[in-house]
Amino acid sequence: MNQLFINEVTAQLKALVEAGTLTGWSLNATASRSLQRLFSSPDGSALSCHQSRRVDGEAFKLSIYIPSETEGMVGTAMIDLVAYQPIEDQLREAIALAVCGQNKAWKLAAPPAAEPVAVETCDPDVRDNPESVAEKIENQFTAAFAATAGCHLNSAELFVNYSLGIQTNSEGLAYETELSELYLEAAMEKAGQKNDKEVHEHTTSVTVDDLNVQGFLQECALQVSVLGDSQEPETQDGATILIGKDALSQMLEALLQQLNCTNEYLKLPFLKAGDQLGGGEGDALNLSLDPTIPCMVLSSAYAIDGLPAKGGALIEGNQVKNRVIGNRFGQYLGLEPNGLSGNLVVEPGTLAKENLTGLEYVEVIKFSSLLIDSQKLTWSSEIKLGKHHAADGTVTLVKGGVVSGNLKDNFTGCKLSATLGTVNVPKSSYAPPLGYRGPDSMLITKGVSIAGQTKGAE
Numbered sequence: 001m002n003q004l005f006i007n008e009v010t011a012q013l014k015a016l017v018e019a020g021t022l023t024g025w026s027l028n029a030t031a032s033r034s035l036q037r038l039f040s041s042p043d044g045s046a047l048s049c050h051q052s053r054r055v056d057g058e059a060f061k062l063s064i065y066i067p068s069e070t071e072g073m074v075g076t077a078m079i080d081l082v083a084y085q086p087i088e089d090q091l092r093e094a095i096a097l098a099v100c101g102q103n104k105a106w107k108l109a110a111p112p113a114a115e116p117v118a119v120e121t122c123d124p125d126v127r128d129n130p131e132s133v134a135e136k137i138e139n140q141f142t143a144a145f146a147a148t149a150g151c152h153l154n155s156a157e158l159f160v161n162y163s164l165g166i167q168t169n170s171e172g173l174a175y176e177t178e179l180s181e182l183y184l185e186a187a188m189e190k191a192g193q194k195n196d197k198e199v200h201e202h203t204t205s206v207t208v209d210d211l212n213v214q215g216f217l218q219e220c221a222l223q224v225s226v227l228g229d230s231q232e233p234e235t236q237d238g239a240t241i242l243i244g245k246d247a248l249s250q251m252l253e254a255l256l257q258q259l260n261c262t263n264e265y266l267k268l269p270f271l272k273a274g275d276q277l278g279g280g281e282g283d284a285l286n287l288s289l290d291p292t293i294p295c296m297v298l299s300s301a302y303a304i305d306g307l308p309a310k311g312g313a314l315i316e317g318n319q320v321k322n323r324v325i326g327n328r329f330g331q332y333l334g335l336e337p338n339g340l341s342g343n344l345v346v347e348p349g350t351l352a353k354e355n356l357t358g359l360e361y362v363e364v365i366k367f368s369s370l371l372i373d374s375q376k377l378t379w380s381s382e383i384k385l386g387k388h389h390a391a392d393g394t395v396t397l398v399k400g401g402v403v404s405g406n407l408k409d410n411f412t413g414c415k416l417s418a419t420l421g422t423v424n425v426p427k428s429s430y431a432p433p434l435g436y437r438g439p440d441s442m443l444i445t446k447g448v449s450i451a452g453q454t455k456g457a458e
Helices: 003-018 085-099 124-128 130-146 213-225 245-256 259-264 327-333
Strands: 023-040 048-067 071-082 102-104 151-169 174-190 201-204 243-246 287-290 312-316 343-346 361-367 371-373 377-390 395-406 420-427 434-439 441-444 448-451
Touching: 003 023, 003 048, 023 130, 071 085, 124 130, 124 151, 124 174, 130 151, 130 174, 130 213, 130 361, 174 213, 174 395, 174 420, 174 448, 201 213, 213 361, 213 377, 243 245, 243 371, 243 434, 245 343, 245 434, 245 441, 259 327, 259 441
Parallel strands: 243 361, 343 434
Antiparallel strands: 023 048, 023 151, 048 071, 071 102, 151 174, 174 201, 243 441, 287 312, 287 343, 361 377, 371 377, 377 395, 395 448, 420 434
16 A cells, blocks of 8 residues: 555645635545466366466545535535646646535544444455465366366456555544455357357355355356257246346345435435335345445445444335435435445245245246346346246256346245355446345246247247
8 A cells, every 4th residue: 555645645635624625535545456367278178377467556536525605515526546646736636626516515424432343354365375365266166177067168267356445534534444356257168069159257256265166167067058059938927937146136236225315315216114015925025234244245344435334124024124324315314324234134035945846937047137227126137047947847948038027026925045145246347246145046926027939939
């Protein structure tokens, strides 16, 4: 971490506050390190590293607030600072931008009366021994790929990432956050066939133990096995489908947006205490947040707005009990900010494998791209890999078709698995982090339709 640069920036910001030029500021400084290995596979089975590199980075994101001529308002601007340009020039440009960015004023989070309990957010092996971690994962990959049948390996990538973030503001709040991330990617095809179809997938985790290399390659191999050999599901209204933890966690993440008071202030659809979501004779939805689970992506001693992070129930028995009230929008609405944040936690249900015997349903192993409208709470996606289970037990691999649904209907009469699973996906350039611990699957019996082939067609 470039502590000298941080100190110089902080000193100048404090001076601008004392002079009355700024009313406040917040600074997020991050130092990162990435060990990156790129692999080819000349023989189609073994990894051959053709590039190994270490990439170090730093980022400084600054938000400033200036007095406004309009009562109750504040000028705001957010910029990326760089260490190779004069700090004075960058701050001058930020102040000029803030004149044009008028927002309703709010008070930044101050240091808590008591320091929150520390939360483990980083795999120490990723931080201290990245080379050893990379070697361990390579060995796991080699052993797992050898167990697949009929697959030809084309390429792979492995990133072992670590970052340290320092958050400070003009109210005196200051804390650090460590993060670790593993990224594994593989491209493969059917062995002995023309190279015109390829399965290209990736998986991520926070810790080495959570990176299920064997399971990842088994799923890739299953996709390879159906290249050109699967069929579309049949068109159905009122379909019954079985989804896994990945899709379920994404649906609940979209639902969480309507449980945030920000939506109310922005006049977007929102859920309030007392509202009902789903119900019926199925398993009840009991949803809460937990920021204390070790090495989960949304675990932290502090919420994103600087308040001490707190866990708590949001939905009990399909009824909204509480919602997330952040520091800024809580003040706008005259509500007491509650610091609710963390990973999605859902209580297990009653669904077991034996409950599926004699039932006709489509098991969606993987969606192609699950698109969820967080305002309408509707969703749709093509099936990338799935199975049609007939009532007599016959199983057919399916691919393609479009599945769509409505979450308010989906949680009516649904069944949640008694087996628990975990989703722990670090943020990427196109998606925020997602942490989930709850039922491994969900059987949806209402509010789903499938657009595929005509019944009985090949």
